[in-house]
Amino acid sequence: MQTRIKIVVIICSIVVMSMFGFCFALVPLYSTFCKITGINTALRVNEFESQMDQTRTIRLELIANNNANLPWIFYPLKATVLVHPGALNKIIFFAKNNSKKSMTIQAIPSFAPLNAAYYFHKIQCFCFEQQTLKPGETKYMPVIFRIDSRIPYDLSTISLAYTLFDVTQKVARTAT
């Protein structure tokens, strides 16, 4: 093979390899992007403005979803809460494992509108770790949070949904 052809082949192969790698690199890039824009994030925003603003009230709608017909009872104790930006708040979700076996779930938060997540500062959340309940067991699961007082004025209603995903098998697999 001529040297010049070899060079082309080597360069092209490098491009192919790096694009294959780039595809995988997009996963963390995307989650960074999501973190910034607040899609599907269970992580805390570090920098925070906690000056309480009592002149404003934000309506927070709480929504509970069960994925894939999860046999749990899951709902927020209060469906709607009114909160002041900057104030510390606590909301509680009720969960009951209605199945006949012990199950582990992971709760995934989702915000509407999307950018609300950016101003939603969770101090404690049941979504930070997986929750295991025995058959028939119940649990009150709290979320302690603050809403950043820099939240834009056009965000007057925020919907926060938690979706429970069954990860029992996944956990069992990693344990073995």
Add this chain to the structure above:
Amino acid sequence: MTQNHKSMLALISRWLFTTNHKDIGTLYLILSGIMFFIGGIMAMMIRIQLYRPGITFIDPNFYNQLVTLHGLIMIFGAIMPAFVGLANWMIPLMIGAPDMALPRLNNWSFWILPFAFLILLSTLFLPGAAPNFGWTMYTPLSTTYGPPSTDFLIAAIHLLGISSIIGAINIIATIINLRTPSMTYMKMPLFVWSWFITAFLLIIAMPVLAGVVTMMLFDRHFGTSFFNAAGGGDPVLYQHLFWFFGHPEVYIMILPGFGIISEIIPTFSRKKIFGYTFMVLAIASIAFLSFIVWAHHMFTTGMALSAQIIFMYTTMLIAVPTGVKVFNWVATLFRGAITFETPMLFAIAFVILFSIGGFSGLMLAVVPADYQYQDTYFVVAHFHYVLVTGALFSIMAAIYYWLPKWTGHYYNETLGQLHFWITVVAVNVTFFPMHFLGLAGMPRRIADYPLQYTDFNQIISIGAFVLGLAQIIFLYNIIRTIFYGKKATSRVWEGAQGLEWSIASPAPYHTFQT
């Protein structure tokens, strides 16, 4: 061993081990033809089911499998191998090279394909079901809810990807290194230019597809959560990654077609291509833009408003270089001395009908309107105008155009014109009413529909059958040309320009040997 056996073996090993670009080009074209008819039969079955409302022919599960395989077979089996076959045959002839730069790799990149398609088609006979989630393979329908045969699909896609990548590297190496000394880049025929740029799209986009199906495989079997919200993944991420490959893929399927049309129109207008430099720049800018428009396939997924706006603008921008190409083709025709042989008829039909596909593409780019069009038959109409009357017409034009060079015989012009006219009428009867169905609210990929859509669906089904049957004329004409037909001159067409017309017809087994 008898004499017969020996010659049989010799024949098999000639085609199995060939490194000759013309042989490999022929093999690619034969494979593409077979896949075209298999994919076509699937389309016919889909159209029988949709002829009347209700489950009248196949059950919805099998319908979804057909929809999936029809898409995959036509894209990866019919259109892409046809273009690669044309590249193999014509690029060395057009640039005066004795062969491709990497002949042995060339052999591999072809012989991977039949196995890939055997794996893909074998899924139809596996227990459970063949892949039934559309060629876009959206998660979680393809991961958590996918049938076991999805793993076969993933394996097939890996093989197809490897084949395409090797083929693309080969084309790049050939064009860079093996041009005849006097042929500078800006003197290359536009078909070569279009393939040069397409090859770069392939080596950039195909690895992403390989990556994304690998992630799918991991999600399915190794407990990762790339696309599963339960583990912090996101099903929408799949769509982003898929379309990051998928949109360049769309242009991979049309840019070589642009190149072919840019060869044919000057020949039969007996006039040089208008605005060569702009044509090259337009292909390059379309290729570049193809990497920054992918999210327009996902406008209704609930992505951020700012992302919708940016992708709307970049998508609309594509109309500019595409428009330049159409304007330049028309300018090439203008004040030419035009004759209408079959390749020219297909080329003119391409310009008109591809433009219609382009217009509906422009409409789809407008995000608010896309909210109504997304996932309807309007989209189905759009991409069939672009891929059937675009890509497929350019391939048919190319085959009629170069067949005399390959076989040394002219095809039968009457049959060619008959094939053209039936095809061009049927293709519009088939795909134009789909615009109406989409606007009236019929979603794509449904096996059954309310009564109000019946009439148009019947028209479409009839059109599809005529379209399918007309291709038998095409097949017959090609086979006939191989054995009979008027002897072709080396120039073949009166207005033909370029190195490939300077060699004898049929092209000798070895050309431009140094």
Add this chain to the structure above:
Amino acid sequence: MDEFGKSLKVSYQLNLTTGVTPLSHAIYHLHMIIFWICIGIGIVVFSFLFYAIIYHRKSKGAKAAQFHTHFRLEMAWSIIPFIILALMAIPATKVLIQIRNTDKPDLTIKITGFQWKWKYEYLDSGIQFFSNTTTPFAQIHGSQPKDQDYLLTVDHPLVIPIHKKVRFLVTSNDVIHSWWVPDFGTKQDAIPGFIIEAWTRVNKPGTYHGRCAELCGMNHAYMPIVVEALTEKDFAAWVIQQKTGVAPPATSPAVISSEKNKALPVENKSETTSLASIMQKGQQIFNTTCAVCHQLTGEGLPPTFPALKGSPIATGPVEQHIHRVAFGKPGTAMQAFKDQLTDEEIAAVITYERNAWGNNKGDIVMPADVAAIKAKG
């Protein structure tokens, strides 16, 4: 399109609907603007093209000109389309911002896509129900003639008030679906694990139809959407009716299933005790609710949809069978039907499953058995 008869008359509908909401009107106008732009460009370009292919034929003695580049002309036809597009982008962006502005809703409804039905939950009033297709299996399979409203009807349509900003939170239970009502100009993909907003403000009472727009598996074609837009007064009455359960019409859903059970009229004793009549009722429910997956023949579509004919569940202990139907099988398409069907209906369908297709267990399942197992959990 407020009546099916009417919608059939427009079966040759060629263009997009103007719809009944500000968004659908705005979208329609954008659609027409861009359409006419395309037609305009098309006429200009194709005129030149046809002029050339008619007058510049070799057979007419045309001689080819020699020009092959013209920089200014080419720049012009690069820049002019760009300007047209830039002008087009302005109204498009405006409408888009309007579409995404879900602020200050009057009412919020959560829409959940299931394989293959929709669930609607009114967050403000707590009303929730499933919405299933009611097209009979026999019509789909052609053993019965198709009604005019084939694939256009559901058991419980979504009910919304007119002149109110209704916000939808769209999500999914399993795979990606897409909730689309063309007359509203509202289409939103339903993605498992995420809630995504959309909104509408209907300005005309009526019944509006839509469909799932994203391929979601086998019965993608069989999850229609029906929305009833009522005047504010009618809507308020509907809400009260739903919440109190007072005289709910047979087709109306109830807030809580136990209330629904109570509200059901007591059935004729002699009828409920005869196996044949229970079987008949069970078959009806099976054919509309279960047969899409398990098939009329009970043979299913393994491995995704297992057979019931001779299956360990349908021929094994009756408690397990009831439990499976009532609570579903998590992680599969088998859903929990305890809130979707009444105890009577579950009992009938299980009786049918245990006696049809040669299963011949001879069991008659009583609604009380179902209630007991539901209570046990």
